[in-house]
Amino acid sequence: MDESILKLITEYASNERLDDIMLGDEECMAIQEEVNENEEKLDGCRLPLEQKLAVDALTASYIAKGIRHARLAYQQAFKDCVALLREIGVI
Numbered sequence: 001m002d003e004s005i006l007k008l009i010t011e012y013a014s015n016e017r018l019d020d021i022m023l024g025d026e027e028c029m030a031i032q033e034e035v036n037e038n039e040e041k042l043d044g045c046r047l048p049l050e051q052k053l054a055v056d057a058l059t060a061s062y063i064a065k066g067i068r069h070a071r072l073a074y075q076q077a078f079k080d081c082v083a084l085l086r087e088i089g090v091i
Helices: 005-023 026-044 049-087
Strands: none
Touching: 005 026, 005 049
16 A cells, blocks of 8 residues: 555545535535626636636646645644553553
């Protein structure tokens, strides 16, 4: 197996479990409504295709960065938890 257990757990948690959690989170739903409103505003600007594609690419880059940040934070929290459990003698 090429992938570490931590990487597999992170993938599962961020791809499957987190979706269910986010769907039940009121703040996340409010943010999604804001995204929808801003998307409508952008559509109303009637930008040329080239500009719209540039905005889409920039947005996708920010999203990819945010996803990477969340995965790294999750992995670090997992490592910190293990370190704490070792320090207090649980493992």
